[in-house]
Each structure stands twice: as structure tokens, then as C-alpha cells.
Amino acid sequence: MRVDRRWLARAGATIFALALLYPFTALFARIGPWQWGEDVRGPALSSVRVSLLLTAGAMVIIVAIGTPMAAYIARCGTRERLLWQAVLLVPILLPPLALGILLTLAFGSYGTVGVWLEHFGIVMTNSAPAFIATQVYVGIGYYVLGAVAAFDAVPLMLQEQAALLGLAPRKVFLRVTLPLARLGLAVALSITWVRAIGEFGAVVVTAYYPSGMPVQLWINLQSFGLPAVMPLLVVFLAAALPLPWLVHVLAQRRRHV
Amino acid sequence: MSWPNADVMFKAQIIKKRRDIKVNVSLELGKGSSLGLFGASGAGKSTVLACIAGIEEPDDGSVKLGDLQFFPPSLPLHKRPIGYLTQEPGLFPHLRVSENVSFGIPKHLAAEKEHCHWIETLRERLQLGPLWHAPASLISGGQARRVGLARMLARKPPLVLLDEPFAGLDRQLVRELIDDLIFWSRTLGFSMIAVDHQAEVLKRLCPEQALVLENGQIVQRGGWDELYGAPASPLLQSLLTPL
Structure with missing residues (x-):
């Protein structure tokens, strides 16, 4: 019997997709009842608010x-662009932890800018501005590189x-370039959103x-164990993934229609 | 739409060094007249048009429409009162046909009764009625050329540049578009500079005079009869000979 090559390739792709999605089965792992008591719920909901609001702020700046x-x-x-x-x-290439340490030193009380900002009452460690600044540093490279590709396509x-x-x-940009690049810009922004909202290494230092969601997950893991992590993990996935996922799917659909 | 320099002479001398050749062309054109730039591929014809339009900047020379200096210094593209039609119709795919035709018309003008009538005339004459509300991304290549032509004419430019705008179209459509262009050039009185490597297309579009380029230099200028009667070079003779 002759096996259709296309079906073989499709079977391979299906196995690949299943392997990619396999970690999500952990949501049903037998780790005992999930904890959602007051001591877990309060900080968890607060971290959701912090992540969504401050990441949205960072996105506006980006x-x-x-x-x-x-x-x-x-x-x-070409040469200037490469630069x-x-x-x-x-x-993008810097290890997140290293980026966090550099940001703390540069914008904290050890750095010139940090000292200057403190004069205006802006504290750049363990504060909302520090959270936003870190996310901007983490995400802006992804956004700009994606946006350049979107503009190149016009x-x-x-x-x-x-x-x-x-x-x-200015009007050419607003009426032609921007509308034609909007899908590419939306994809770039969605990647940046996922990258920023999920950032742990740099944010945990600065x-x-x-505490945003990733840091709170870490705290819950350390303090209460896995049963206290799972509810927040579900909230995290629900808050962070659908929008960028939808943007990507729509963008791909538009590209192939 | 009226332009301050509509009744004047266009004069240009363009010197532009390209990687392979040095283009050195001077030309003059009166109101309502037409000039065909003829030559083999790579002779520098499109470079001349691009320099007039402002898409490329000449290395030296001058480009002037009446008292409006295009170069030097380089006048921004949006301040040049020209229409520019190329092989690609260049329609904005995110807009409808009607929006493409009215693109760039200032709001106060677009609302005027006279202008609305003018757009209506273009719509009827160029048979754009059935396409009028269609997205520009969904119309055929031939229809797109008509829309491109309407969009260019909507602003009533005093000078029109045509860079092989009929490439890849069937003969019937080319004939129709040429007739449309000639009709509108007579009606509106704009001047035309056209580029094509097909002599018969160019002769029909610009019957008055032609300018022949070889390696960026002018090798002959004059009427089409002169060109056919005594071609200045073997290459020109070969280009004028039907297949």
C-alpha cells in the first residue's frame, strides 16, 4: 500500500503540534486541591492588576x-540601519538577570540618572516607574525591529x-504608511506584550x-508550593495570551486570503 | 483645481550619473504639447522622468516649470504640480476606488460643486461607475490603470509624466487609454512627457516630437517622420523596425 506523502507530512506536523501543546496538560496534574484562600487570592489579584496596568503603560511608551x-x-x-x-x-540578547542588574545600578542611587530622578521624587527601584522602565527596556527592541519590518513591507x-x-x-505617513503597516505593527506589539508581561529575570531585580504576575508566581511557588501557583497560572495565561494570539491568527489570515 | 504655472513653459537640463551611464538630457516643452522619450531599455529614459518628478535628484542641471523651480534646490515631491503614471498603477490597496480617485484633493476643494462635477465626469468617461465603491485591492490590472489615470487627472496637473504606463496591457486597452489621455490633454491643456520602448505607442501618444536617448545621451530629436526617415544610429533603426 502506498502512503500519501502529504498525509505523512501532516501526521508529522500534528505530532509536532501536540508536543508543543503537551505542557498544558500540566494544568490537570494531580497536585492536590488548588489553593485560592485569602492569603493567596489577595496578592494574586493585585499582581494581575499590576501586570496588566503597568504593562499597558509600558506599551504606550514603547x-x-x-x-x-x-x-x-x-x-x-544599509550601513546606518545595521548600526x-x-x-x-x-x-534582546542580554540575559534578563544581567539587564535587571544593569538597570538597577544605572537608574538606582548608584547611577547619575537615578540620582537626578530621585531629586524629583521618582524612585527607580521597587516602584511602578521601575517596573515600567524595565518592561520598556525588555520589550522595545522587539517592537522596533518588528515595526521596521512592517514599514519595509509598505x-x-x-x-x-x-x-x-x-x-x-507627515500626511503620507498617517494616510498611507501607517494604515498599510498596521497589521505588522499589531503583530510586533503583540510579541512585545507577551515578552514584557512575562518578564521575570529583569523585573525580579528592579x-x-x-509584584507583577511572574514575580507573584515565584513568590507563591516559594511560599506555598504548586497548589497556590496553579490558579494564578491560569489567570496569567488567560490575561496574557488571547489578545496576541488572536492578532497573530488574524494577521496570518489576512496575509493568506 | 488650478495651478499658478499652468500657462508656462517647462524647461529641464538633467545630469545624473548612474552606476552604468551618465545621463545628460536637456528638454523644453510648451503648454499643451507632448514629447516622447524613446530608446532601448537602460538608456536613461525613466531616470529623466524620475528626476523631473523628484523621486531621484539630479547631480546637476535645472528643472523648471514656468517660474516654479523644481531643482535646484530640490522641491519636495508634494509641491510639484505634476501627474506621474508608471507601469504600476500604484493604487492604495486599503482604500476604495472612489477614495483613490479623490486622494490628495484638499477637503475644501473636494466639497466644491465644480470639483464634484469634475470627478463625476472622470467617473463616467473612464467607465469607473461599477467599480466606484470596490476596494482597490480587488480590481483587475486593466481597471487599476483606469483608476490610476482618473486619480492623476483629478488634480488637473499642468504637466503629466508617463513612464511606460501601458506595459503588459492588451492592445485594445492600450488604444483606449491612449485615446483617453489624448482627449484629456486636449480638454485640460496639460503637457505630456512619455517614455516607452515601443515606437508605435509613443508615436500615437506624442505625435509632435520625440527625443531619442542612447546611453544617457540624446542622439536625435525631432518629428517621428525624421526619426523613421533618417535614424541617427543603427540601434535606433533596429528599434524602429517592426518585429
């Missing part, structure tokens, strides 16, 4: 700074055509308090 930066890089010549991309790769010819039809550069 988009505000990263979008013009990406638009600029997309217009640069900017190399710089953006630094926080044909230059369309932007020139818009200018020749009388639109000043902002142990206010």
Missing part, C-alpha cells in the same frame, strides 16, 4: 517612542505616489515590588 524610531530606521541607508539594529539587539512607490498627489510627508 509605541510612542518605537514607532517614529522604526519609521526612521526603515528609511535609513541601529545592532543597538536594538543589545537588550512599497516605497505608494509613498512616493501619495507625495506626488500632494501630501506632505521591581520585586509591586
Whole structure:
């Protein structure tokens, strides 16, 4: 009997997908009843609020700074572009823990900027600004690199055509470049969101308090064990994954329709 | 839409060094007249148009429409009163056909009765009615050329640049589009500079005069009869000979 090669490939892909999703079966592991008492629930819900609100704040900053930066890089010549991309790769390639230590030293009371900020009452360790700043550092490289790719995908010819039809550069950007890049920008933002909201290594150094979800998971694991981790883990997955997952699926669908 | 320099002469001298050749071309054009730039692929024809449009910057020379200096210094693209049609219709895929046609028209003008009538005329003459509300990304290549033409004409530019805008279209459609362009150039009185490597297309579109380029240099200029009667080079003779 001859086996259809396509079916063989499909079976292989299915096994691959099942292996990828296998860790989620741990949600049904027999570890005893999940703990959701007051001592677990209060800090857990607080960490959800901290993560969602402060990560949203970080996203606003990342988009505000990263979008013009990406638009600029997309217009640069090859050499200059390589230089900017190399710089953006630094926080991405740095081990998160090392990044956290560097941020604490640079923005804490040991660093020039940290001392200057303290004059204005902005404390950059174990505070909301520290949490947001860390997430910005962790995520902005992902966003800008993704946004550059999104802008690159907009044909230059369309932007020139818009200018020749009388639109000043700012209007060309708003009416042609941005709308045509929006899907790519949404994908870049969703990756950045997942990266930032799930960050543990850097945040645990710079902002142990206010604790976001990853840090709270760690605290629960250390203090109460696995049964206290599971409810927050489910909340974490529900809060962090659906939006970016949906954006990706929609983006892929648009690309292939 | 009216432009301050609609009744004037266009003059250009373009010197542009490319990797392979040095383009050195001077040309003049009166109101309502047309000029065909003819030559083999890579002769520098498109470079000349790109320099006039502002997509490329000449190394030297000058480009002027009446008293409006395009170069030097380089005038931003959005301040050049020109229409530019290329092989790619360049429609904005996120907009509808109607939005593409009205693209770039200032809001105060778009609301004027006269302008609305003008857009309506274009819509009827170019047979865009059935497509009017369709997304630009879903129309055919031939329809897209019509929309591109309407969009260019909507602003009534005094100078129109055509860079092989009929490439890849069937002969019937090319004939229709050429007739449309000639009709509108007579109606609106715009000047035209067209580039094509097909002599018969260019002759029909710009019957008055042609300019022949080889390796970036002008080798002949004059009427089409002159070109056919006494081609200045063996290459030109070969380009003018039907297959």
C-alpha cells in the first residue's frame, strides 16, 4: 500500500503540534486541591492588576517612542540601519538577570540618572516607574525591529505616489504608511506584550515590588508550593495570551486570503 | 483645481550619473504639447522622468516649470504640480476606488460643486461607475490603470509624466487609454512627457516630437517622420523596425 506523502507530512506536523501543546496538560496534574484562600487570592489579584496596568503603560511608551524610531530606521541607508539594529539587539540578547542588574545600578542611587530622578521624587527601584522602565527596556527592541519590518513591507512607490498627489510627508505617513503597516505593527506589539508581561529575570531585580504576575508566581511557588501557583497560572495565561494570539491568527489570515 | 504655472513653459537640463551611464538630457516643452522619450531599455529614459518628478535628484542641471523651480534646490515631491503614471498603477490597496480617485484633493476643494462635477465626469468617461465603491485591492490590472489615470487627472496637473504606463496591457486597452489621455490633454491643456520602448505607442501618444536617448545621451530629436526617415544610429533603426 502506498502512503500519501502529504498525509505523512501532516501526521508529522500534528505530532509536532501536540508536543508543543503537551505542557498544558500540566494544568490537570494531580497536585492536590488548588489553593485560592485569602492569603493567596489577595496578592494574586493585585499582581494581575499590576501586570496588566503597568504593562499597558509600558506599551504606550514603547509605541510612542518605537514607532517614529522604526519609521526612521526603515528609511535609513544599509550601513546606518545595521548600526541601529545592532543597538536594538543589545537588550534582546542580554540575559534578563544581567539587564535587571544593569538597570538597577544605572537608574538606582548608584547611577547619575537615578540620582537626578530621585531629586524629583521618582524612585527607580521597587516602584511602578521601575517596573515600567524595565518592561520598556525588555520589550522595545522587539517592537522596533518588528515595526521596521512592517514599514519595509509598505512599497516605497505608494509613498512616493501619495507625495506626488500632494501630501506632505507627515500626511503620507498617517494616510498611507501607517494604515498599510498596521497589521505588522499589531503583530510586533503583540510579541512585545507577551515578552514584557512575562518578564521575570529583569523585573525580579528592579521591581520585586509591586509584584507583577511572574514575580507573584515565584513568590507563591516559594511560599506555598504548586497548589497556590496553579490558579494564578491560569489567570496569567488567560490575561496574557488571547489578545496576541488572536492578532497573530488574524494577521496570518489576512496575509493568506 | 488650478495651478499658478499652468500657462508656462517647462524647461529641464538633467545630469545624473548612474552606476552604468551618465545621463545628460536637456528638454523644453510648451503648454499643451507632448514629447516622447524613446530608446532601448537602460538608456536613461525613466531616470529623466524620475528626476523631473523628484523621486531621484539630479547631480546637476535645472528643472523648471514656468517660474516654479523644481531643482535646484530640490522641491519636495508634494509641491510639484505634476501627474506621474508608471507601469504600476500604484493604487492604495486599503482604500476604495472612489477614495483613490479623490486622494490628495484638499477637503475644501473636494466639497466644491465644480470639483464634484469634475470627478463625476472622470467617473463616467473612464467607465469607473461599477467599480466606484470596490476596494482597490480587488480590481483587475486593466481597471487599476483606469483608476490610476482618473486619480492623476483629478488634480488637473499642468504637466503629466508617463513612464511606460501601458506595459503588459492588451492592445485594445492600450488604444483606449491612449485615446483617453489624448482627449484629456486636449480638454485640460496639460503637457505630456512619455517614455516607452515601443515606437508605435509613443508615436500615437506624442505625435509632435520625440527625443531619442542612447546611453544617457540624446542622439536625435525631432518629428517621428525624421526619426523613421533618417535614424541617427543603427540601434535606433533596429528599434524602429517592426518585429
